[in-house]
Amino acid sequence: MxxxxxxxxxxxxxxxxxxxxxxxxxxxxxxxxxxxxxxxxxxxxxxxxxxxxxxxxxxxxxxxxxxxxxxxxxxxxxxxxxxxxxxxxxxxxxxxxxxxxxxxxxxxxxxxxxxxxxxxxxxxxxxxxxxxxxxxxxxxxxxxxxxxxxxxxxHKKNAPQLYPKDLRHEIDELNDVIFHDINNGVYKCGFARSQESYENAYDQLFARLDQFEDRLSKQRFLFGDFITDSDIRLYSTLVRFDAAYFAAFRTNRNLIREFPNLWGYVRDLYQTPGFCDTTDFEAIKQHYFLSITIFTDKDEVKILPKGPDESIWNTSHHREKLSTHKDKFLIYKEED
The missing domain is CATH 3.40.30.10 (Glutaredoxin)
Structure with missing residues (x-):
């Protein structure tokens, strides 16, 4: 190549x-x-x-x-x-x-x-x-x-149902929204090469985040009491937002910490096994601030941000008050 x-x-x-x-x-x-x-x-x-x-x-x-x-x-x-x-x-x-x-x-x-x-x-x-x-x-x-x-x-014994059959159509529809407007939405902002395309992507991104902020004011996770595939997809962007996208991709209307429900929600996920132990903030910052390669000046001096303080991710979120279940995962055997 x-x-x-x-x-x-x-x-x-x-x-x-x-x-x-x-x-x-x-x-x-x-x-x-x-x-x-x-x-x-x-x-x-x-x-x-x-x-x-x-x-x-x-x-x-x-x-x-x-x-x-x-x-x-x-x-x-x-x-x-x-x-x-x-x-x-x-x-x-x-x-x-x-x-x-x-x-x-x-x-x-x-x-x-x-x-x-x-x-x-x-x-x-x-x-x-x-x-x-x-x-x-x-x-x-x-x-x-x-x-x-x-x-x-x-799958391991009693593996959770992240993609239950009765919700797959709804999950697929929501995943499409999450991808276009949030997962890829931050990249549309960061890699835009015109003011108009950047502002269009920016407006769409925050319109969706506002919608999810409202949705998560009524329920613990995107489909209620249990974590699904959609939550994992949304998490992967939210957990990077304040540490990287806010500054590096100019998605700077709000920090996720300034959305009460999204902030509690993403900490709830972070404090769940499988999420926190695979999240590496240092790697995230290194990539987005020192190593993004599309349309960058090779002679540009790059600085690695010192923050944010990772300890805030383990603070209380109180999201369990929105759920009647202690367990965050739905576990049951589906019929063939």
Whole structure:
């Protein structure tokens, strides 16, 4: 992948009006037992992620909550982009800078081995077939749903229902809103290349946050008493908001701490196993303030913010008053 190719790919993600249009996913084959699906097998796959990335983070949260950490291994790349003529992720956190299972230094190696003509940004999360050493799925929008459905045979005993059948249609509809206006909404602000596109994205983002602030004034989680896939998707943006997006992406109308219900809600999630133990504020800040690579000046002096104080994430939230259940997770056996 050459520098000229990378610049071309960056331009493709910016529309004529200056708005950011995220590239499509390259590897989208679903998991399942059909002839054109990826086989569900323990020990066959490796999930590549970085703690900085919200799309990868939510996948790891689901993996851990469901107990799939026992059957899908994890490879972690640095939140800092390598100094290369193209955008990439590197395994500099591992000994000798090489992933111990795949034997690669950069995520792009897997993308190009799988598809030599690939010219987009190599992204995480990506599931790699360890046997073939090829990328098989980087569909961050559906990946958590695959883990919640096709991978049921490997869920831990009494695993929670994050994607219950009776709510899937509603969850899918809400996930679409969360993605376009909030998850990707902050990027539309941060990567906008015209004042108009930035302000449109900014207004839409905060209009949605206001709606969720109201929704969460009446119930503990997005669908009531129990955590669902939608909560995990919203969390991945909210937990990064004050530490990164507010300043780095100019989403500065309000801090999440200034929304009483959203602030209590995101702390409630943070204080839940699977969330706090996968949240790395240092990695988040390093990536967004020191290492974002799209349209940055390589000679720009970059400063890592000292705050915010992480201890505030463990303060009381009192969200349990909105629920009649002590447990945050819905656990039951669905009929086939």
């Amino acid at each position: 050459t520098l000229d190719n990378q610049k071309t790919e960056q331009v493709k993600e910016i529309s004529a009006d200056g708005s950011f249009k995220r590239q499509t996913n390259r590897f989208t084959t679903p998991f399942g037992d059909g002839p054109d699906e990826l086989p569900v097998e323990a020990g066959r796959y490796r999930l590549l992620w970085t703690a900085a990335c919200p799309w990868a983070h939510r996948t790891v949260i689901v993996r851990n909550i469901l107990g799939l950490d026992q059957v899908i291994s994890l490879g972690r790349v640095s939140p800092m982009r390598p100094r290369l003529p193209h955008v990439d992720w590197e395994f500099s956190l591992d000994e000798n800078g090489v992933d111990p299972v795949l034997g690669i230094k950069y995520v792009s190696e897997i993308y190009l081995k799988t598809d030599p003509s690939y010219s987009g940004r190599p992204t995480v999360p990506v599931i790699v077939d360890i046997k073939k050493k090829e990328a098989v799925n980087n569909d961050y929008f559906k990946l958590t749903n695959h883990l919640q459905t096709a991978w049921v045979p490997f």
